[in-house]
Amino acid sequence: MIRRNPAMDAPLPSKKNAILLIVHYFFGYMFLYPQLGIYMTFLISGQQGVIYTEIAYGIYAWMILGSLLLAKPYLKDSMMASRGNFFKHVFKAIKLYFPLYLSLLVITPVIQFITKSETSQNQLVIEEAFGQSPLLIAITALIMAPIVEEIVFRDALYRSLRNRRSYWFAIAISSLSFGFVHVLQSLLTGNYQDLYSIILYSAMGFFFVKAYEETGSIFPAIFLHLIVNSVGVLVIYLVAR
Numbered sequence: 001m002i003r004r005n006p007a008m009d010a011p012l013p014s015k016k017n018a019i020l021l022i023v024h025y026f027f028g029y030m031f032l033y034p035q036l037g038i039y040m041t042f043l044i045s046g047q048q049g050v051i052y053t054e055i056a057y058g059i060y061a062w063m064i065l066g067s068l069l070l071a072k073p074y075l076k077d078s079m080m081a082s083r084g085n086f087f088k089h090v091f092k093a094i095k096l097y098f099p100l101y102l103s104l105l106v107i108t109p110v111i112q113f114i115t116k117s118e119t120s121q122n123q124l125v126i127e128e129a130f131g132q133s134p135l136l137i138a139i140t141a142l143i144m145a146p147i148v149e150e151i152v153f154r155d156a157l158y159r160s161l162r163n164r165r166s167y168w169f170a171i172a173i174s175s176l177s178f179g180f181v182h183v184l185q186s187l188l189t190g191n192y193q194d195l196y197s198i199i200l201y202s203a204m205g206f207f208f209v210k211a212y213e214e215t216g217s218i219f220p221a222i223f224l225h226l227i228v229n230s231v232g233v234l235v236i237y238l239v240a241r
Contacts, residue, residue, distance in 0.1 A: 056136060107200050146225035179203075
């Protein structure tokens with residue numbers, strides 16, 4: 001369960017910025033920016049369907065910077081909520097990691113049994129990319145994803161729906177949409193079996209919402225996301241050695 005925080009009932013800091021954040025991520029990051037990266041790589045080298053690592057760095061830097069600028073009104077709210085509560089919020093994120101991890105321990109074997117697969121396609125792509133460019137994957141997983149995804153899925157999407165629709169509807173949409181984008185590439189390539197992994201990623205999204213709602217600050221959610229991804233990157237690194 002997620003304990004409702006009355007402080008979160010306050011009006012949205014900026015509806016326009018929430019919309020721009022969602023467009024920046026779902027249209028920009030999921031479609032436009034990769035296509036621009038592919039086009040720029042083609043102009044430079046003549047290679048088709050790939051993105052130079054240096055261009056990928058630029059895309060990720062723009063995603064982080066653009067998201068932070070657009071989220072400025074929301075970050076002000078979070079800074080106020082975290083003022084004097086830094087260690088409390090850090091402890092909240094650490095405490096939430098354990099039930100999140102236990103939920104993954106329960107869900108993962110069930111998905112593996114159903115799909116007859118050891119891991120999701122998203123995870124396989126990350127592992128393969130880590131072997132080719134470990135620094136790029138580390139930056140993506142440890143910096144960009146925790147910051148950008150929490151700002152988009154919690155600050156913009158969840159917060160917008162929370163005050164317009166039912167409380168639980170907002171939780172469900174924020175969690176499920178987070179799960180959906182992590183299997184979208186698989187679905188686009190016809191790997192519909194990976195659809196089951198939505199459950200896994202949505203469970204993560206649920207705990208990120210919990211960290212955000214119960215503290216009134218995005219920072220515990222970002223830190224919890226960072227912990228989850230750090231453990232994942234560490235496991236990939238140890239296996240790859």
